[in-house]
Every structure is written in structure tokens, then in C-alpha cells.
Amino acid sequence: MATHDKGVTTRSEEVIRKHKEYLWPAVTNYYQHPLVADHGSMQYLWDVEGNKYLDFFGGIVTVGLGHCNPKVTSKIKTQVDKLQHTSTLFPNETIVALAEKLAQITPGKLQKSFFTSSGTEANEAAILLARMAGPSYDIVALRHAYAGGSALAKSVTAQAPWRKSGVIGVGVSHAVNPYCYRCPLHLKYPECGVACASDVENLIQTGTSGSIAAFIAEPIQGVGGFITPPPEYFKIVYRIVKNYGGLFISDEVQTGFGRTGRKWFGIEQWEVIPDIITCAKSMGNGVPVGATITTSELAGKFQGLTISTFGGNPVTSVAARAVIEVIEVEHLLENTHVVGGYFRAKLEELKGKYPLIGDVRGMGMMQALELVRDRQTKEPAPSEASQLMERARDNGLLIGKGGLYGNVIRMAPPMNITKADVDEGIRLLDKSFAEIPA
Numbered sequence: 001m002a003t004h005d006k007g008v009t010t011r012s013e014e015v016i017r018k019h020k021e022y023l024w025p026a027v028t029n030y031y032q033h034p035l036v037a038d039h040g041s042m043q044y045l046w047d048v049e050g051n052k053y054l055d056f057f058g059g060i061v062t063v064g065l066g067h068c069n070p071k072v073t074s075k076i077k078t079q080v081d082k083l084q085h086t087s088t089l090f091p092n093e094t095i096v097a098l099a100e101k102l103a104q105i106t107p108g109k110l111q112k113s114f115f116t117s118s119g120t121e122a123n124e125a126a127i128l129l130a131r132m133a134g135p136s137y138d139i140v141a142l143r144h145a146y147a148g149g150s151a152l153a154k155s156v157t158a159q160a161p162w163r164k165s166g167v168i169g170v171g172v173s174h175a176v177n178p179y180c181y182r183c184p185l186h187l188k189y190p191e192c193g194v195a196c197a198s199d200v201e202n203l204i205q206t207g208t209s210g211s212i213a214a215f216i217a218e219p220i221q222g223v224g225g226f227i228t229p230p231p232e233y234f235k236i237v238y239r240i241v242k243n244y245g246g247l248f249i250s251d252e253v254q255t256g257f258g259r260t261g262r263k264w265f266g267i268e269q270w271e272v273i274p275d276i277i278t279c280a281k282s283m284g285n286g287v288p289v290g291a292t293i294t295t296s297e298l299a300g301k302f303q304g305l306t307i308s309t310f311g312g313n314p315v316t317s318v319a320a321r322a323v324i325e326v327i328e329v330e331h332l333l334e335n336t337h338v339v340g341g342y343f344r345a346k347l348e349e350l351k352g353k354y355p356l357i358g359d360v361r362g363m364g365m366m367q368a369l370e371l372v373r374d375r376q377t378k379e380p381a382p383s384e385a386s387q388l389m390e391r392a393r394d395n396g397l398l399i400g401k402g403g404l405y406g407n408v409i410r411m412a413p414p415m416n417i418t419k420a421d422v423d424e425g426i427r428l429l430d431k432s433f434a435e436i437p438a
């Protein structure tokens with residue numbers, strides 16, 4: 001592993017300077033000296049100085065099969081030379097091949113897809129459909145949620161930094177989330193009886209018109225800091241949602257396509273069959289593609305017309321179809337479960353070593369460490385999280401951050417890594433923790 005020199009060279013300085021000059025400052029970069037990426041190959045990324053990094057964040061939980069995975073890029077390249085764009089005005093083989101495959105891998109009777117270029121649009125389409133199909137306009141979401149960057153998606157999002165001026169939250173109410181480590185009801189699982197789930201009923205009775213169009217949630221809250229509910233939570237909520245006429249929307253933008261291990265979708269871990277699934281991010285391993293998948297009956301309830309110009313584009317459709325094929329052929333649902341479990345056990349060992357780690361959570365290749373200054377008070381440790389990221393970067397490991405308090409280390413390595421990669425990642429993480437001043 002190359003030594004990572006903080007003295008920035010002209011090439012990266014130039015990129016950083018132009019980034020500051022020509023891009024919106026709201027789009028922030030990681031690190032004191034941003035990492036100027038040059039190229040990637042599978043689990044590795046290189047910066048313009050030639051430093052090599054083991055990438056355990058994959059472009060924000062997106063590069064699920066490794067950077068520039070040739071089994072995906074070869075198909076993209078062929079398609080780019082054959083046909084790039086037609087719009088959905090003309091059906092083509094690539095869009096139907098992907099939609100047919102999604103109908104096979106999604107649970108229940110989810111069978112019809114609407115394609116987009118992002119997770120935001122996928123969630124927009126889901127909520128729009130639910131409002132057209134349901135008994136009311138009301139949507140129930142969860143606190144600490146993240147649903148995207150449009151005005152509607154931001155109104156579902158429930159973390160202040162992502163909800164500044166311009167967000168109109170009419171018709172969206174937020175239930176307390178199943179955040180066991182910091183229980184919003186100050187209870188303890190399992191004696192709590194999963195009271196946070198029952199709160200959804202109280203919210204519908206008090207904060208909505210009494211019936212709802214939909215409940216929308218991430219099976220594991222991503223940007224929120226990989227907040228993982230107790231196993232009963234979604235089953236209880238599902239029953240409540242149905243009692244009040246609502247659809248259940250599973251936002252699988254981070255959990256989708258096998259990230260949690262053994263199952264294609266995160267909600268399957270909680271034994272719930274949703275009415276609508278939205279996905280994006282690692283669905284295309286780096287190309288912009290999203291989908292809103294629902295039943296034939298519900299899809300038929302969309303009123304009027306809709307379109308996403310790039311949705312179902314031949315290139316992105318081929319990429320997403322290739323991603324599914326690689327996951328199937330290389331048995332990556334199983335690998336994610338096995339190697340993810342191994343990763344989790346190693347992270348638990350680190351918790352035994354470093355008091356800074358208050359909680360380890362997640363599933364499969366989606367694992368987080370919540371950092372706290374004191375395990376009793378659980379005071380969040382955001383500056384320590386930033387320091388850890390800097391140390392890890394210098395040691396050649398890329399990790400992510402999240403959580404309302406900016407104190408959660410998020411890791412989402414590619415689903416095809418081995419136990420040896422985990423060992424290396426853990427070694428670098430261990431070294432990085434050891435370098436943080438007490």
C-alpha cells in the first residue's frame with residue numbers, strides 16, 4: 001500500500017479548486033483535502049496521485065459488484081455501440097428483459113416496473129401512485145429517513161440538514177423510528193414490546209386524516225446510519241398500515257439487490273411483502289438507474305401519463321440486467337451473507353477493543369459503527385468519526401459516514417469481496433482507530 005501523502009500535488013489541487021469554483025457548495029466532499037479519484041478496479045480505487053485504496057463505501061452504497069466490474073462494463077460497452085437511447089416511446093429488448101427479470105426476483109406479485117434515473121424519482125413515482133390509488137393523501141414515513149433530493153423526497157426525509165427551506169411537508173407525517181440504540185421512547189428491547197411500531201397507529205389516528213395512502217420506509221435506514229429495526233417491527237407496522245387502507249412502500253435504494261445477504265430485498269429479511277419496491281444505487285453498479293416496482297393492479301391505477309426520459313434507457317437497462325446476472329451466477333446473495341457475517345463478527349471484536357464504538361449494526365455488506373464519547377451517556381462523537389475517516393484514508397481504506405449526529409461510520413463493501421479483503425479492511429480500521437488520540 002502506498003504511503004498517503006497529505007501534501008497535495010498540482011493535479012488534485014487544480015481539480016479541488018475548480019470543484020469549489022464551479023460546483024454548488026451544498027454538494028460537499030469528504031476529507032479535509034478531498035480525494036480526487038482517478039480510476040477503480042473491483043474493490044480498489046486509485047487517486048490521481050496513484051495512491052491505492054480498499055473501497056469499503058463504493059460510491060455511497062452503489063458500486064455493489066466492484067468498480068468497473070468487467071462483467072457489467074463489457075455489456076454496457078457493447079450496448080453503447082449498438083443503441084444508446086430511444087426513450088420509452090419505442091419499446092426495446094433491453095427494457096423488457098430487465099422488467100421481466102425484476103418481476104422474477106421481487107417478492108409477491110410485484111410485476112410491473114417504472115424506470116427512472118435515480119432513487120429520488122423512484123420514490124416520487126411510488127408516492128404519486130399511492131396517492132392516486134389510496135383512500136387519502138396522507139403518507140407516513142419514519143424519523144431519520146432519507147428519501148432523496150426533490151421537494152417531495154425531502155419532505156419524506158427526516159433529518160434537519162437535508163430539510164432546509166423549500167421543503168413542503170404537507171401530507172407527510174413521521175413516526176418515531178426503531179432506533180434501539182437511542183430508543184426514541186426511552187425503552188429497551190425486547191421488554192418494550194416494540195412500542196415504536198404501535199406508535200404508527202397512534203400517528204395515523206392523530207396526525208393524518210385517519211386513513212393513509214402509504215407508509216414508506218427503508219428496511220435499514222441508510223443515510224440515517226444503518227439503523228436496523230428489531231425483527232418484529234415491520235410485521236407489526238404492516239398490519240397497522242393495512243388496517244388504515246395504506247400501501248406499504250419499501251425504499252430499497254440502499255438495501256436492494258442483495259445487499260443484506262441471502263435475499264434480493266431488505267424487506268424480505270423482515271418477512272413482509274410490500275406493495276411497492278423502489279430501488280436505484282447499486283442496481284446499476286454505477287450507472288444512473290432506478291425502478292419503482294408494483295403489482296399489475298396498482299400499476300393500472302396510475303392516472304394520466306408519466307415518463308422519465310432516461311428511465312429504461314437501453315444502456316442502463318443492460319447494466320442493471322447484467323448486475324442481476326452476476327449476482328446469480330456468482331452466488332453473491334450467499335457470499336454477502338457469509339462474508340458479511342464474518343465482517344460483522346470482526347467489527348464486534350473491534351468494539352471489544354475500542355470504547356469509542358458504542359454500537360455495531362447492519363446486515364450483510366451493510367455494516368455500521370456508531371461512535372460515542374462515553375458508552376453510558378452515548379454522547380455522539382462526530383469529530384472522532386471525521387478523524388477516523390481521515391486516518392483510514394491515510395491508511396488506504398475508504399469508509400463512509402452518516403447518522404443524524406454525523407457519528408456513524410458506514411461501510412458497504414462490494415458483495416463479491418472475500419474474507420481476505422475483510423481481514424485487510426479490519427486491519428486498516430484497527431490501525432486507524434489506534435491512531436485517534438484518546
Ligand SMILES: Cc1ncc(COP(=O)(O)O)c(C=O)c1O
Pocket residue numbers: 117118119120121123146147148149218222223251252253254280281
Ligand atoms: C434510501 C434512499 N432512498 C432514496 C435515495 C435517493 O436516491 P438518489 O440519490 O439516487 O436520488 C437515497 C440516496 O441516498 C437513499 O439512500
